[in-house]
Amino acid sequence: xxxxMKIGWALLLGVMVAALLPRLREVMTHTPxxxxxxxxxxxxxxxxxxxxxxxxxxxx
Amino acid sequence: MNFATTTTRTxxxxxxxxxxxxxxxxxxxMTLLFSAAMAALSVWLRLPPMVYLLSTVGALLxxxxxxxxxxxxxxxxxxxxxxxxxxxxxxxxxxxxYLALPNGPKIVATAFGGTGVIFLGLSGYALATRRDFSFLGxxxxxxxxxxxxxxxxxxxxxxxxxSLTISAVVILIMSGFILFDTSRLINGGxxxxxxxxxxxxxxxxxxxIHLLSLLGIMGSDD
Numbered sequence: 001x002x003x004x005m006k007i008g009w010a011l012l013l014g015v016m017v018a019a020l021l022p023r024l025r026e027v028m029t030h031t032p033x034x035x036x037x038x039x040x041x042x043x044x045x046x047x048x049x050x051x052x053x054x055x056x057x058x059x060x
Numbered sequence: 061m062n063f064a065t066t067t068t069r070t071x072x073x074x075x076x077x078x079x080x081x082x083x084x085x086x087x088x089x090m091t092l093l094f095s096a097a098m099a100a101l102s103v104w105l106r107l108p109p110m111v112y113l114l115s116t117v118g119a120l121l122x123x124x125x126x127x128x129x130x131x132x133x134x135x136x137x138x139x140x141x142x143x144x145x146x147x148x149x150x151x152x153x154x155x156x157x158y159l160a161l162p163n164g165p166k167i168v169a170t171a172f173g174g175t176g177v178i179f180l181g182l183s184g185y186a187l188a189t190r191r192d193f194s195f196l197g198x199x200x201x202x203x204x205x206x207x208x209x210x211x212x213x214x215x216x217x218x219x220x221x222x223s224l225t226i227s228a229v230v231i232l233i234m235s236g237f238i239l240f241d242t243s244r245l246i247n248g249g250x251x252x253x254x255x256x257x258x259x260x261x262x263x264x265x266x267x268x269i270h271l272l273s274l275l276g277i278m279g280s281d282d
Contacts (some may be wrong), residue, residue, distance in 0.1 A: 004109060005109065005113060006215050006216065007075060008113050009113060009215055010212055010215050012113070013211055016208055017121070017205060017212065023201070024202065024205065027197055027201045028201075030193060030197075031198035034195030034196070038191070038192075038195055042196060042239065045181070046235055049181075049182070049231065054169075054229075055230060057275065057279070060163065
């Protein structure tokens with residue numbers, strides 16, 4: 001990647017981080033807590049995604 | 061104090077929610093097709109790599125500055141197509157790079173199909189279980205910030221293992237966002253189908269890009 005493109009991407013990512021960082025405290029404050037069942041219900045499909053991606057990697 | 065609280069949603073509320081879901085998936089289908097067409101055009105025109113950077117900047121400016129003001133009007137639809145069209149156009153140089161690889165078409169097709177399966181599977185799971193995944197908000201937001209910082213660092217460090225890890229984590233975070241956004245649609249947390257469409261589109265787009273990256277690195281003969 002050309003140097004100027006690296007700088008461009010770095011600037012873009014930096015701006016994204018700077019724009020999102022102030023919202024982090026607000027999001028953490030207003031997010032409800034999940035129970036054990038909620039996390040289990042979340043980890044199941046994500047584990048399926050991991051397994052599926054591993055399968056795709058094996059395919060290629 | 062009134063203790064007579066309603067524990068079930070009213071029928072008009074359910075009908076309104078179903079209508080938002082229907083409009084969201086209809087608009088999402090149309091924008092995905094439009095984005096794919098723009099990507100094909102970009103590949104055919106052999107646009108240079110800098111188009112990806114410029115189109116991403118343009119799309120982000122539209123998302124941050126224009127979309128919030130137009131999401132509640134008909135102009136919002138035009139803005140959504142502009143965002144997805146720009147991102148599709150930027151996808152062209154990336155696809156051209158991968159298509160030039162020895163097993164490039166297989167990698168692109170696998171990433172395309174894999175993204176579709178992941179999205180449909182997760183959406184179907186969220187719609188069928190009707191679980192409230194709003195508790196994921198903080199976790200996903202934090203993860204996204206960490207990944208952005210890692211990606212920023214890796215632009216200059218250029219560590220292949222870190223690049224692989226970032227792609228894997230992004231796929232997981234975006235998968236979480238699909239659950240989160242779909243759950244918000246179902247439970248009435250999001251009533252604007254324009255905003256919902258953009259959120260879901262971005263998750264799908266990022267999963268595709270990073271799945272392509274993973275498959276491209278792991279599928280190469282080097």
